[in-house]
Amino acid sequence: MPGESLVIVGATGLVGRTFLKVLDERNFPVERIKLLASSKSAGTEIDFKGDKISVAEFNINQFQRGDIALFSAGAQLSKEVAQTLASNGVTVIDNSSAWRMDSSVPLVVPEVNPLDANWNKGIIANPNCSTIQLVVALNPLRSIASINQLIVASYQATSGAGASALEEMKQQSEDVTHGRDISIDEFPHQIAFNVIPQIDVFEDLDFTKEEWKLVNETRKIFDDQNMLISATCVRVPVAYGHSEAIHINLDKPISVQEAKHVMSAGQGLTVIDNPNNMEYPLAINAEGKMMYLLGE
Numbered sequence: 001m002p003g004e005s006l007v008i009v010g011a012t013g014l015v016g017r018t019f020l021k022v023l024d025e026r027n028f029p030v031e032r033i034k035l036l037a038s039s040k041s042a043g044t045e046i047d048f049k050g051d052k053i054s055v056a057e058f059n060i061n062q063f064q065r066g067d068i069a070l071f072s073a074g075a076q077l078s079k080e081v082a083q084t085l086a087s088n089g090v091t092v093i094d095n096s097s098a099w100r101m102d103s104s105v106p107l108v109v110p111e112v113n114p115l116d117a118n119w120n121k122g123i124i125a126n127p128n129c130s131t132i133q134l135v136v137a138l139n140p141l142r143s144i145a146s147i148n149q150l151i152v153a154s155y156q157a158t159s160g161a162g163a164s165a166l167e168e169m170k171q172q173s174e175d176v177t178h179g180r181d182i183s184i185d186e187f188p189h190q191i192a193f194n195v196i197p198q199i200d201v202f203e204d205l206d207f208t209k210e211e212w213k214l215v216n217e218t219r220k221i222f223d224d225q226n227m228l229i230s231a232t233c234v235r236v237p238v239a240y241g242h243s244e245a246i247h248i249n250l251d252k253p254i255s256v257q258e259a260k261h262v263m264s265a266g267q268g269l270t271v272i273d274n275p276n277n278m279e280y281p282l283a284i285n286a287e288g289k290m291m292y293l294l295g296e
């Protein structure tokens with residue numbers, strides 16, 4: 001079967017390796033695949049569909065017209081090269097924050113606004129992880145009511161900050177448990193046995209960049225600049241799986257039963273909501289999935 005020509009940029013990272021896992025699980029038709037990362041990982045071998053593929057150092061000459069490039073190597077690299085690649089006939093699907101708020105670039109979550117991908121000019125952005133799960137959860141409700149106001153608090157896993165951050169949480173947990181000194185490189189404070197109410201830098205009104213991403217990206221995806229949104233983003237010592245507590249104010253009353261009904265049919269959602277049996281979403285069960293508990 002003929003397939004696509006793919007280039008994975010940031011292939012050795014947590015997100016890059018997840019791209020490969022999902023492409024494999026979905027049996028995405030791949031004719032040719034290149035794996036790129038920094039010079040540090042050049043020569044590393046990664047398994048894909050039973051083949052060992054050698055990672056090459058990133059270089060703009062590695063791309064060909066018609067390639068689909070999945071970028072997950074930080075915003076700086078995406079800013080530097082995405083437009084040049086797009087004008088040379090490469091479709092860049094960018095996982096970083098570089099292009100999300102650019103009005104000429106669609107910001108797409110396939111379960112929510114897939115058709116926006118059609119007006120791309122060579123770059124398609126995908127949102128921050130905490131925005132993705134928020135909009136996927138709320139989208140089905142928008143078929144029965146409009147959202148006037150949204151207040152969200154996140155409990156974000158350390159994997160969201162990359163492979164080294166996840167490693168730091170594990171190492172600190174061991175060091176604290178054994179009474180050893182800890183080192184802090186990836187987070188503003190100790191993350192083991194702690195929660196940190198800061199993700200990224202502080203910006204306007206003392207909200208963090210992560211909190212503004214949730215606000216602005218959600219408005220862009222839902223195409224509603226008037227939606228009132230307030231976000232509080234907190235890092236917690238969880239390995240994988242972000243959790244969120246979301247309160248919404250709708251333009252008309254709906255029952256929990258109605259909400260459950262439409263959300264259960266929503267794309268990409270599993271509703272787990274049986275408090276009497278202590279059944280609700282748990283981060284440890286959430287890796288690779290999305291799950292929701294509903295309440296009044």
Ligand SMILES: NC(=O)c1ccc[n+]([C@@H]2O[C@H](COP(=O)([O-])OP(=O)(O)OC[C@H]3O[C@@H](n4cnc5c(N)ncnc54)[C@H](OP(=O)(O)O)[C@@H]3O)[C@@H](O)[C@H]2O)c1
Nearest residue numbers: 010011012013014015037038041058073074096129162163
């Ligand atoms: N949209 C989302 O849901 C979401 C979620 C998490 C992360 N992200 C974003 O995705 C990106 C990667 O996250 P991650 O968790 O995978 O981080 P990570 O585990 O730290 O991996 C970073 C990857 O980028 C590569 N890289 C770094 N600098 C590079 C350069 N100058 N040239 C080529 N490759 C370079 C690294 O290669 P080496 O191994 O050689 O260093 C590695 O493959 C970040 O931009 C992050 O903000 C998005």
